[in-house]
Amino acid sequence: xxxxxxxxxxxxxxxxxxxxxxxxxxxVDDVRYGAFxxxxxxxxxxxxxxxxATQKAEELERGVISIHNLVKDVxxxxxxxxxxxxxxxxxxxxxxxxxxxxDIPAKKSLNDGNSDSDxxxxxxxxxxxxxxxxxxxxxxxxxxxxxxxxxxxxxxxxSSMAELLKVFESKAFQDNFQDLVNVIPLxxxxxxxxxxxxxxxxxxxxxxxVNGHHKRLASGFTARTEDSQDVVNVLKKY
Amino acid sequence: xEAAPAAAAGRYGNxxxxxxxxxxxxxxxxxxxxxxxxxxSFTDAERERLYQMFIYVIKSLHSNIEEEFxxxxxxxxxxxxxxxxxxxxxxxxxxxxxxDKTNIEDTKQMISKAKKDEVEYLKSLIEEVEEKNNAMKxxxxxxxxxxxxxxxxxxxxxxxxxxxxxxxxx
Numbered sequence: 001x002x003x004x005x006x007x008x009x010x011x012x013x014x015x016x017x018x019x020x021x022x023x024x025x026x027x028v029d030d031v032r033y034g035a036f037x038x039x040x041x042x043x044x045x046x047x048x049x050x051x052x053a054t055q056k057a058e059e060l061e062r063g064v065i066s067i068h069n070l071v072k073d074v075x076x077x078x079x080x081x082x083x084x085x086x087x088x089x090x091x092x093x094x095x096x097x098x099x100x101x102x103d104i105p106a107k108k109s110l111n112d113g114n115s116d117s118d119x120x121x122x123x124x125x126x127x128x129x130x131x132x133x134x135x136x137x138x139x140x141x142x143x144x145x146x147x148x149x150x151x152x153x154x155x156x157x158x159s160s161m162a163e164l165l166k167v168f169e170s171k172a173f174q175d176n177f178q179d180l181v182n183v184i185p186l187x188x189x190x191x192x193x194x195x196x197x198x199x200x201x202x203x204x205x206x207x208x209x210v211n212g213h214h215k216r217l218a219s220g221f222t223a224r225t226e227d228s229q230d231v232v233n234v235l236k237k238y
Numbered sequence: 239x240e241a242a243p244a245a246a247a248g249r250y251g252n253x254x255x256x257x258x259x260x261x262x263x264x265x266x267x268x269x270x271x272x273x274x275x276x277x278x279s280f281t282d283a284e285r286e287r288l289y290q291m292f293i294y295v296i297k298s299l300h301s302n303i304e305e306e307f308x309x310x311x312x313x314x315x316x317x318x319x320x321x322x323x324x325x326x327x328x329x330x331x332x333x334x335x336x337x338d339k340t341n342i343e344d345t346k347q348m349i350s351k352a353k354k355d356e357v358e359y360l361k362s363l364i365e366e367v368e369e370k371n372n373a374m375k376x377x378x379x380x381x382x383x384x385x386x387x388x389x390x391x392x393x394x395x396x397x398x399x400x401x402x403x404x405x406x407x408x
Contacts, residue, residue, distance in 0.1 A: 015319040020310055024257070027306035032264075035299040043295060047287040048280060056279060063276035067268055067292055071299075074267040078260035090253040090320060097326050116346075119353040126360040133367040140374040147381040161389035168396040181403050 008098055009091070017091035021083050028079060036068035249320035254307070261303045268292050 010016045044064050045053035053060055167173055273289040280288070311317065 013319040013322060015314055015316060020314050020316055023310040023314070024307055027310065028261075028303050031302045031306050032299060035295050035302070039292065039295055043291045044288060047291045048284045052280070052284065059277065059279055063273075063280075063288070066276040067272060070272055071264060071267040071296065075261075075264050078263040082256055082260040085256050086253055090249045090256075094323065094327050094330070096330070097323065116350060116353065119350065119357065122357055123353060123360070126357060126364065130360055130364050130367065133364055133371065137367055137371050137374070140371055140378065144374050144378055144381075147378055151381055158389045161393050164393050165389065165396065168393065168400075177400060177403070181406075184404065 009093055012093070012098055013091075017087055021086055025079055025083065028075065032072060032075060036064065036071070039068070040064045248324045250317040253316070253320065254311075257307050258304060261300060261307070264296055264300050264303070268296060 040061065044060050048056075048060065268289075270285075270289050273285055273292065277285050277288060
């Protein structure tokens, strides 16, 4: 038991436990010593007779001292155990005994901070907000995926367009295209001529069907071949 | 300070009883064999008389020890002092509601703390999700701005030029 603890306990009990225990143990020692002092002075000599006591005085004294020590050892051991039991159990101070006057104020300070109903309302609000944020996240993810697919298609299209643009901008294409533009009037005139011959051929066929002449049909085919040759010759000039 | 075991007889009763048990040990402290060893050259008759004397003295010693115990107990009011502790312990046992109230208060404190912890957790979670959402919004805006058909338009312009040239040639 510490000094400060013992002082506090002494004040609370109105009693010093160690003082009491020491008083008892000292009293026991005094009584035991007195008892065996009697044995030495009177008891033993009377038991063996005055003559024998005188004759064997030394052995008699040693014997009494020996028995005294025997009793002292037993008694000391048991009293020591009693002392420990007293201090640890009988005089042990239960929790709260020294501070019971301070318990009540301590309990009154337990209700500080937010009330539970406020916390509950905040929790409900936060859970709703989290749900909304998660929903928005889901929608944004869908939109993002869609836009990324579009972006990839766009990149592919741009790549194709770039290739196509190269073709259009190449010198070879531009030269060939110009030649094509120049030859168009010739094609126009040849086509007009061919139209006339086709009409004539149709008339010839009608005559053949009616009159049964094969020659006119052969004549129509020859005209077509001549027209085709003209077109090829024009193209060869370029 | 150790917790004290609650005894039906009270603390003073335990203290007194344990002392008497300790004192009683003196009654069996000395045997005939002990006396025989202590007084080897004496006759058996003399040793027997010595043994009887020691037993008589030891019995008196035991009685005196018990009497000596009562004196400081009364002088120091030990019984009254220990009674205070007994009463306090008894009050604690009877005050079951007080004990339960303390436990209930502790439970309320734990629940309140758990709710506060959850509030903080939800706040951090919301912040995390919102940051992620903002990042996605920024990327979406970027992708929308990049919706450019410039290349296609260029090709289309070239085609229109070619077509125009052809028409002019007719």
